[in-house]
Structure formats: C-alpha cells, structure tokens
Amino acid sequence: MPTDPRMLRGDAPLLDAWLRFQEQPPTPFTIPGHKQRTDLVGDVIAGDVPLYAGLDTMKLSAGVLADAESRAGRLWGADFCRFSTDGATHANQSVALALGGDGDRVVVSRSLHRSLLLGLVLAGLEPVWVRPEVDRATGLPLGVRPDEVRRALARNPDVRAVFVGDPSYVGTVGDVRGLANAAHEHDVPLVVDAAWAAHFGFHPDLPAHALSLGADVVVTSAHKTLPAWSQAALVLANAGRIDLARLDAAVEATATTSPAGAILASTDAARALLARDGAALLGQALEAVASARRRLHEVEGLVVLGAADVDPLKLTVLLPGTGADGIAVERDLIDRGFPVESADRDVVIAVLSMADTAETVSAYVDALVAAIARHRGPARDPASVGTYQVQPDMAMLPRQAYFAATQAIPLSEAIGEVSAELVAPYPPGIPVLAPGERITVQSMATLDAAAHAGVRIAYAADPSLQTIRVVRK
Known part of the structure; x- marks a missing residue:
C-alpha cells in the first residue's frame, strides 16, 4: 500500500514545513554549515533541515513543533507529548531527571536498557531492583510480575516511581495494567519504556499501548517500528501523578539545542500515517508474519516465540533444537542481504513493521530456513546463564560509583570489587554490571557466556574485557 507523503501534509505540520523547505529552498545564513549544498560532501546531507530557521523561524513563531506534538498526544490519548531527536535514550534519561534525584529511591526492572540505568546516575536515584520472570525452558524474560512490584513497594514505602520495560527486547509482553494497579495502590507513577511498542494499540490483533492500560509515562521509539528516521522517539505522559512542567523542563535540559528537522518531520509523518493507514498497513504485516510463523513451525527442532503474550511483529526463533549456531546463521543472512536485529548462538530476532510486505517476509523466511538447514547439527x-537472570549486588549508589576514584584491574582479579562502569552484551544493551554493583561469579560467568556465544560486550572501557574499572579502595 504505497502512500504519497504529500497526502499526509495536511495533518502533519512538521512534514509540511519540511516539504515547503524543499519546494522553496532558501539561501541560508544559518547553521548547518553545508548550506544545503550537496556538491561538497554528497547526498549524505540531503534532506538535513534544522528546526530553527528551517522548519520554523529562529524564534519558533510558526509553532509547528508544538502543533505536531499536540497531535501526537491526542493520537495516544496523552496529556503531554514531546518529540526527541536523541532516541529513547534521551527520553528515558529526561524522565529519570523529572521523577526524583539525590538519593530518592525508585523501583527499577533489571531488564531495562542501559539508557535508564545511566539516567539513575544523572539523577542520583537509588534503584530498588525487581527482575522479570524468566521462562525456564528458554531463559527469556516474560515480564515483571505485579506482585513482585507490590512486594518491593511494601518493603520500600519511600519509593518515588516504578520503571519497567515492556515489551521486552525479544518481544514478550507483560501485565502492564497489573503493574499500573500495583504502582497506583502506593500512589506512585508507573513509567514504561515501550521503545519497541510504538505500533501497539493501532490494530485489534496487537496489544494495547501502555498509556491506555494505566501507565503514567511512556517512552517509545518512532524509528523502531514506525517509518521514522533513526533517533526519532516520543515521551508521552498523563497528568495526575506526574509534574508535567518538571517533565517538560527535564526534556529540555537533556535535549540537543540543534534538533534535526528531518527526524522531527519523520516523527510527525509517521504519526499521521499511523492515524490514517496504520490499521491497514499493520494488518498486512501481521498477515505476513503469521504466515511466516506457520512455515517456521514446520522446521524440525526450531522453536518460534509466539503466543498471546508476544508482540506479533517480533519474529524471535530459538535454535538449540536444530543444532545450528545463530552466529553462522546470521552470517548467511547478511550474505543474502537480510541483516537481523540480533543473533547469538541460540536466538535470532527479526523486527517487522508496517513497512514489511508478504514478499519481504517470505524472502527472509526462505533465507532463514536455508541457513538453518546448512548449519544444522546435533x-x-x-x-544456562543469561542476562535476564543476573542478580545485582549493589554496594553503593550508581552516581557515587560513577564519580568515584577508580582503577583498572585484571578481570581475573575483579570478583568482589565494585564496578565503576556499565557493561552490557549488545544487543540488547541490558547491563550485566552497572556502576556501584559488586562483581560476582554470576556476573562474570554471564559476560563470559555472552562473549563465547558471539555477542559483542559493549560500553566497557576495555572492550576486550581483559581489565575492568573498579572503585578504588
């Protein structure tokens, strides 16, 4: 179902402003320094229009950004909406700053992305960790149970907010309504990092979006499952338990002062498309992935994640029963032009969106089945050891450890020391170690298992993990 973006411009003020800039190009005496000339460094800068003195005047007198954010808020049923050109990372960190600081305590799911964990450092928050339930057969997360949050809140009555991520990176969907009820029983807000769920709620066969289930703040990435530029994200919130003025100030405090107009315009265009054609486009993609699941279920030994509690547009397969190595399968897929979101020894994850068609999905499945057959083994x-099963041992506040005097020591000597850095297999970017946590046998084994499974270990000062930075005694 191709669509002409110009047909969306009547409902997309930022897209309309971007198109007008292309139709009547000025001779700018402002930044960016390329001055719209593609003869200098090529088309790599084509379409790069600033918000200030680009989509709007330098004084923002046209109000196109505020108009677009207001329309997005109405679509998601939110009292507050801000666009981010720095991804869900910026959005998560702004929410952390808005909800507390300097020793305030918050309940945090251990399965959250590194961006929120570093948000704790920025805001000076103390985490009260809760872990997602883990499926024993697969080692994959099933979501944080509401009763786990209730117990954490009962033991820590001074908590200021509850932070969870849902759906998970692998696509599993938790009980957001139950989590909202648990948080609200203690009169604290529920914040949901729904980076992978911008499409939720826009087709009857998809889960409802978190705001409609009672969440107070939702962060979502327009670029992950909607047709927006990379780094496009939204912060959505409802009044009541949230100080919206403080949240707005936190967004401003952590945002770039030179926002990319193309990212903003694509967020606006994706929102307008979702409102107009989302159900039809998502329906086509859902039919395609349902057909893919049926085909993949016929592959001997292959487990396809898929039930009522999984995002239908996340195609996650587990390979142990086939004997195939996911890293080898990934190499075959890349060679055939089908890069995937994630692959390790046991799991391959493909992300689908409203941009996918029956043809693209079928071609991917052909390549995946052929790669599994090629690398099949016993x-x-x-x-047995996974990121989602790590039990953190917090020795000091994340902010204190981050700014403490540190030293690099051999990893072989690190057990019992306090980590000064965040270390995570990537993807998905869920930390095994965060600043302030004691390095344990379990955390070391998890990192070692991830590295041997072919996963990149990210964010450590020493990428080889021969050494690690710890708090100096």
Missing part, C-alpha cells in the same frame, strides 16, 4: 541445551 540438538543442544539452551545456554
């Missing part, structure tokens, strides 16, 4: 047990 069945094996899934990895």
Whole structure:
C-alpha cells in the first residue's frame, strides 16, 4: 500500500514545513554549515533541515513543533507529548531527571536498557531492583510480575516511581495494567519504556499501548517500528501523578539545542500515517508474519516465540533444537542481504513493521530456513546463564560509583570489587554490571557466556574485557 507523503501534509505540520523547505529552498545564513549544498560532501546531507530557521523561524513563531506534538498526544490519548531527536535514550534519561534525584529511591526492572540505568546516575536515584520472570525452558524474560512490584513497594514505602520495560527486547509482553494497579495502590507513577511498542494499540490483533492500560509515562521509539528516521522517539505522559512542567523542563535540559528537522518531520509523518493507514498497513504485516510463523513451525527442532503474550511483529526463533549456531546463521543472512536485529548462538530476532510486505517476509523466511538447514547439527541445551537472570549486588549508589576514584584491574582479579562502569552484551544493551554493583561469579560467568556465544560486550572501557574499572579502595 504505497502512500504519497504529500497526502499526509495536511495533518502533519512538521512534514509540511519540511516539504515547503524543499519546494522553496532558501539561501541560508544559518547553521548547518553545508548550506544545503550537496556538491561538497554528497547526498549524505540531503534532506538535513534544522528546526530553527528551517522548519520554523529562529524564534519558533510558526509553532509547528508544538502543533505536531499536540497531535501526537491526542493520537495516544496523552496529556503531554514531546518529540526527541536523541532516541529513547534521551527520553528515558529526561524522565529519570523529572521523577526524583539525590538519593530518592525508585523501583527499577533489571531488564531495562542501559539508557535508564545511566539516567539513575544523572539523577542520583537509588534503584530498588525487581527482575522479570524468566521462562525456564528458554531463559527469556516474560515480564515483571505485579506482585513482585507490590512486594518491593511494601518493603520500600519511600519509593518515588516504578520503571519497567515492556515489551521486552525479544518481544514478550507483560501485565502492564497489573503493574499500573500495583504502582497506583502506593500512589506512585508507573513509567514504561515501550521503545519497541510504538505500533501497539493501532490494530485489534496487537496489544494495547501502555498509556491506555494505566501507565503514567511512556517512552517509545518512532524509528523502531514506525517509518521514522533513526533517533526519532516520543515521551508521552498523563497528568495526575506526574509534574508535567518538571517533565517538560527535564526534556529540555537533556535535549540537543540543534534538533534535526528531518527526524522531527519523520516523527510527525509517521504519526499521521499511523492515524490514517496504520490499521491497514499493520494488518498486512501481521498477515505476513503469521504466515511466516506457520512455515517456521514446520522446521524440525526450531522453536518460534509466539503466543498471546508476544508482540506479533517480533519474529524471535530459538535454535538449540536444530543444532545450528545463530552466529553462522546470521552470517548467511547478511550474505543474502537480510541483516537481523540480533543473533547469538541460540536466538535470532527479526523486527517487522508496517513497512514489511508478504514478499519481504517470505524472502527472509526462505533465507532463514536455508541457513538453518546448512548449519544444522546435533540438538543442544539452551545456554544456562543469561542476562535476564543476573542478580545485582549493589554496594553503593550508581552516581557515587560513577564519580568515584577508580582503577583498572585484571578481570581475573575483579570478583568482589565494585564496578565503576556499565557493561552490557549488545544487543540488547541490558547491563550485566552497572556502576556501584559488586562483581560476582554470576556476573562474570554471564559476560563470559555472552562473549563465547558471539555477542559483542559493549560500553566497557576495555572492550576486550581483559581489565575492568573498579572503585578504588
């Protein structure tokens, strides 16, 4: 279902402003320094229009950004909406700053992305950790149970907010309504990092979006499952338990002062498309992935994640029963032009969106089935140690550890020391170690298992993990 973006401009003020800039190009005496000339460094800068003195005047007198954010708020049923050109990372960190600081305590799911964990450092928050339930057979997360949040709140009555991520990176969907009820029983807000769920709620076969289920703040990435530029994200919130003025100030405090107009315009255009054609486009993609699941279920030994509690547009497959190595499968897929979101020894994850068609999905499945057949071997047990099973041992506040005097020591000597850095297998970017946590046998084993499974270990000062920075005694 191709669509002409010009047909969306009547409902997309930022897109309309971007198109007008292309139709009547000025001779700018403002930044950016390329001055719209593609003869200098090429088309790599084509379409780069600033918000200030580009989509709007330098004084923002046309109000196109505020108009677009207001329309997005109405679409999601939110009292507050801000666009981010720095992704869900900026959005998560602004929410952390808005909800507390300097020793305030918050309940935090351990399965959250590194961006929120570093938000704790920025805001000086103390985490009260809760862990998602983990499926014993696969080692994959099933979501944080509401009763787990209730217990954490009962033990820590001074908590200021509850932060969870839902859906998970692998696509599993938790009980957001139950989590909202648990938080609200203690009169604290529920914040949901729904980076992978911008499409939720816009087709009857998809889960409802978190705001409609009672969440107070939702962060979502327009670029992950909607047709927006990379780094496009939104912060959505409802009044009541949230100081919206403080949230707005936090967004401003952590945002770039030179926002990319193309990212903003694409967020606006994706929102307008979702409102107009979202159900039809998502319906086509859902039919395609349902057909893909049926085909993949016929592959001997392959487990396809998919039930009522999984995002239908996340195609996650588990390989141990086939004996195939996911890293080898990924290499085959890349060679055939099908890069995937994530692959390790046991799991391959493909992200689908409203941009996918029956043809693209079918071609991917052909390539995946062929790669599994090529690398098939004796069945094996899934990895027994995983990121989602790590039990953090917090020795000091994340902010204190981050700014403490540190030293690099050999990893072989690090057990029992306090980590000064955040270390995470990537993707998905969920930390095994965060600043202030004691390095344990379990955390070391998890990092070692991830590295041997072919996953990149990210964010450590020493990428080889021969050494690690710890708090100096």
